[in-house]
Each structure stands twice: as C-alpha cells, then as structure tokens.
Amino acid sequence: xxxxxxxxxxxxxxxxxxxxxxxxxxxxxxxxxxxxxxxxxxxxxxxxxxxxxxxxxxxxxxxxxxxxxxxxxxxxxxxxxxxxxxxxxxxxxxxxxxxxxxxxxxxxxxxxxxxxxxxxxxxxxxxxxxxxxxxxxxxxxxxxxxxxxxxxxxxxxxxxxxxxxxxxxxxxxxxxxxxxxxxxxxxxxxxxxxxxxxxxxxxxxxxx
Amino acid sequence: xxxxxxxxxxxxxxxxxxxxxxxxxxxxxxxxxxxxxxxxxxxxxxxxxxxxxxxxxxxxxxxxxxxxxxxxxxxxxxxxxxxxxxxxxxxxxxxxxxxxxxxxxxxxxxxxxxxxxxxxxxxxxxxxxxxxxxxxxxxxxxxxxxxxxxxxxxxxxxxxxxxxxxxxxxxxxxxxxxxxxxxxxxxxxxxxxxxxxxxxxxxxxxxx
Numbered sequence: 001x002x003x004x005x006x007x008x009x010x011x012x013x014x015x016x017x018x019x020x021x022x023x024x025x026x027x028x029x030x031x032x033x034x035x036x037x038x039x040x041x042x043x044x045x046x047x048x049x050x051x052x053x054x055x056x057x058x059x060x061x062x063x064x065x066x067x068x069x070x071x072x073x074x075x076x077x078x079x080x081x082x083x084x085x086x087x088x089x090x091x092x093x094x095x096x097x098x099x100x101x102x103x104x105x106x107x108x109x110x111x112x113x114x115x116x117x118x119x120x121x122x123x124x125x126x127x128x129x130x131x132x133x134x135x136x137x138x139x140x141x142x143x144x145x146x147x148x149x150x151x152x153x154x155x156x157x158x159x160x161x162x163x164x165x166x167x168x169x170x171x172x173x174x175x176x177x178x179x180x181x182x183x184x185x186x187x188x189x190x191x192x193x194x195x196x197x198x199x200x201x202x203x204x205x206x207x208x
Numbered sequence: 209x210x211x212x213x214x215x216x217x218x219x220x221x222x223x224x225x226x227x228x229x230x231x232x233x234x235x236x237x238x239x240x241x242x243x244x245x246x247x248x249x250x251x252x253x254x255x256x257x258x259x260x261x262x263x264x265x266x267x268x269x270x271x272x273x274x275x276x277x278x279x280x281x282x283x284x285x286x287x288x289x290x291x292x293x294x295x296x297x298x299x300x301x302x303x304x305x306x307x308x309x310x311x312x313x314x315x316x317x318x319x320x321x322x323x324x325x326x327x328x329x330x331x332x333x334x335x336x337x338x339x340x341x342x343x344x345x346x347x348x349x350x351x352x353x354x355x356x357x358x359x360x361x362x363x364x365x366x367x368x369x370x371x372x373x374x375x376x377x378x379x380x381x382x383x384x385x386x387x388x389x390x391x392x393x394x395x396x397x398x399x400x401x402x403x404x405x406x407x408x409x410x411x412x413x414x415x416x
Binding site (some may be wrong): 001011012013015016089090091093094096097100101102104105111114115116118129140141142144145147148149150151152153154155156158159160161168169171172173175176178179180185 | 220224256297298303310355358372377379380381387388
C-alpha cells in the first residue's frame with residue numbers, strides 16, 4: 001500500500017493522486033486500508049516519504065560499492081538515478097520533489113519530513129566522501145552541490161523527456177567532484193572568497 | 209490575469225490552482241475572462257509559462273549587468289533568485305518547476321513549452337559566458353550545470369524552509385564556475401574522460 005502510494009506520489013505528485021487511486025493500485029481490500037491508514041492520504045504521504053529516505057540511503061550505498069573515489073561515487077549514483085529515470089519514460093524522477101514543491105509551503109509536518117529525507121541523503125554522501133579522504137567541511141559543501149545538481153537535472157530531463165540534461169550535469173559534476181576532492185576550489189570558504197589551495201599538495205584517493 | 213496565474217502556479221502548482229482562484233486573484237471581471245481565455249486553465253498555463261521564459265531571460269540580463277566574469281554572473285543570478293525565494297517565505301521557487309514535475313509526463317504540449325523555457329535560460333547563460341570569453345562547448349556544459357544546481361537548490365531550500373541549501377550551492381557553484389572558466393576540468397569531454405588540465409593544476413591520480 002505504501003509502495004503503491006510511493007510510486008503514485010513520485011509520478012503524479014500529491015494533489016493528482018487520490019486515496020482511491022492508491023487503494024486500486026495496491027490491490028488491497030478497501031476495508032483494511034481505512035483500518036491501517038486512519039490518517040488517510042496525509043498518513044500515506046508520511047510513510048511514503050520515510051520510504052524515500054530508505055531508498056536514497058540504499059542508492060548511495062550501492063553507488064559506493066562501485067566507487068573508488070568521490071568522482072566515481074557521483075558517477076555511479078548518477079547512473080543508478082538515470083537508469084530509473086530512463087526506464088520510467090521520464091515520468092519518475094526524485095521520489096519526493098513533486099510533493100516538496102506542491103506541499104512544503106503549506107504543510108509544516110510534511111515539510112519537516114521532506115527535510116529529514118534530504119538530511120539522510122546529505123549524511124550518507126558526507127559519510128562516503130569522508131571515508132574517501134575528503135575533509136569534513138569540504139565533504140558537506142560537495143554533498144550539497146551534488147544533491148542540488150542531481151535534483152535540478154531531474155527537473156530539466158523530465159521537461160526535455162530525454163537523458164541529455166541529466167547526463168551532461170552528472171558528467172560535469174563527477175569531473176568537478178574528482179577535481180575538488182583532490183584540490184579544493186570550494187571548500188568551506190567564507191562567502192565570496194575562494195579557498196586557498198595548497199600548492200603542489202596532491203592527495204591520492206583512499207581506497208575503501 | 210496571466211500574472212495572477214503565473215504567481216499561483218509558481219506557488220501552488222497546477223493541480224491546486226483552480227481557474228476560479230485565478231479569476232479571484234486577478235480581480236478581472238468573470239465574463240471577460242472566459243472571452244479571453246476560452247482554453248481555460250491550460251491556456252492560462254501556456255501563457256504563464258511564456259512569461260516564465262521572459263522572466264528568466266531578464267534575470268540573467270540583470271545578473272550580467274552586475275558581473276565581470278562567469279563566477280560573478282552565477283553569484284549575481286543566485287542573489288536575485290535567493291532574494292525572491294526568501295521574500296516569499298520559501299513559497300516561491302522556480303516559476304515552472306512545480307508544473308514540470310506535475311505535468312511534463314502527461315501533457316506533451318505543456319512539456320514542449322517547459323523545455324522551451326529551459327532552452328531560453330540555457331541560451332541566455334551560454335551567450336553571457338561566451339561574451340566573457342568561455343569557449344562555446346564549455347559554456348554549454350557550465351550553463352547546464354548552473355541551471356541544474358539552481359533548480360535543485362530551490363527544491364532543497366523549499367523543503368528546509370531556509371536559505372542554507374540554496375546559499376551553499378550557489379557559493380560552491382560560483383567558485384567552481386570561476387575556476388572552470390579559467391582552467392577547465394569539465395569542458396566538452398567525451399563521457400567519463402576528464403578533459404586535459406592546463407599546467408599547474410594538480411590532481412591526484414585516478415584509481416579507476
């Protein structure tokens with residue numbers, strides 16, 4: 001039931017998904033549903049959002065298994081996300097982005113849950129980057145940039161109904177993360193002033 | 209009328225905006241509206257989307273007036289977008305993103321219009337970057353990355369109901385664009401192969 005809701009919210013968003021659509025998709029008997037989800041559509045949304053948090057953590061972990069450094073981690077994560085996007089015919093992007101844009105300004109409870117999903121994604125990326133030898137503040141900056149770029153590229157590729165914006169963004173992003181992990185341009189600098197890069201200091205990515 | 213629709217679609221999305229809400233917000237007499245918008249809500253959406261294209265071009269132009277190089281252009285554009293986001297109490301992000309995610313998979317006509325807005329934004333950024341001396345292919349790659357990161361950072365900041373994800377992303381992005389414009393890491397390379405780096409930019413050996 002929650003999985004059916006998760007898929008419908010992801011593709012159509014919140015408003016265009018009726019509680020009865022979820023019941024139909026799930027194939028669950030109608031009576032049991034009102035018993036298990038007395039909070040109706042909002043309760044379903046809360047549980048679907050939690051599922052989105054599990055999913056993104058699993059995706060980062062799967063990407064990390066194929067990666068040897070921060071750049072290849074971003075590439076692997078991009079491949080996982082791109083595959084799903086393409087297989088869905090550009091109908092399925094981020095599990096929660098549609099709901100975030102529809103609801104975040106109006107529903108404080110859901111808004112906190114959305115933010116918690118992004119916090120789990122951020123923490124998973126930061127942990128992987130740090131394990132790969134990136135300094136904590138720089139790992140945080142890169143994680144935020146990676147999340148923003150992937151989220152936005154999904155919006156652009158859904159509008160284009162094609163892989164190009166997403167692929168181009170992930171290619172650029174992974175090259176930049178490769179580069180930034182080794183010789184930072186953006187790490188934890190005060191606003192508007194680029195960080196100093198120690199000259200000639202090379203760092204080999206730590207293999208996990 | 210189109211402006212009222214533009215604001216409502218931006219904040220609430222398509223499904224949660226009723227034609228009658230737009231009529232009420234606009235203060236236009238009801239009779240004249242059905243005369244001018246016989247296509248109803250979809251026609252309004254098409255005109256609001258065109259307005260979004262005008263707006264993003266104006267924003268890039270305003271940013272370019274304050275900028276001296278690609279990095280400061282990104283910073284200025286980020287400031288313009290951030291100001292609007294913050295003034296709206298995190299209710300107003302990208303003019304069309306909510307509609308893109310709600311509708312792009314289901315409505316081919318609107319989907320083409322969304323893509324046309326992003327194409328105008330892309331062309332405006334590429335033109336500015338090129339005027340600032342960035343090579344064409346590199347300008348295209350950077351424009352795509354900038355658009356993706358700004359779009360996605362708006363989603364994250366709306367979930368967070370705060371400026372942090374957006375500010376952090378734009379700071380990192382502008383530092384990277386500064387750097388990439390001068391010494392490219394990401395320019396027009398074939399997939400998965402980093403572009404040649406100019407002398408003096410150190411990078412750790414890749415372990416893939």
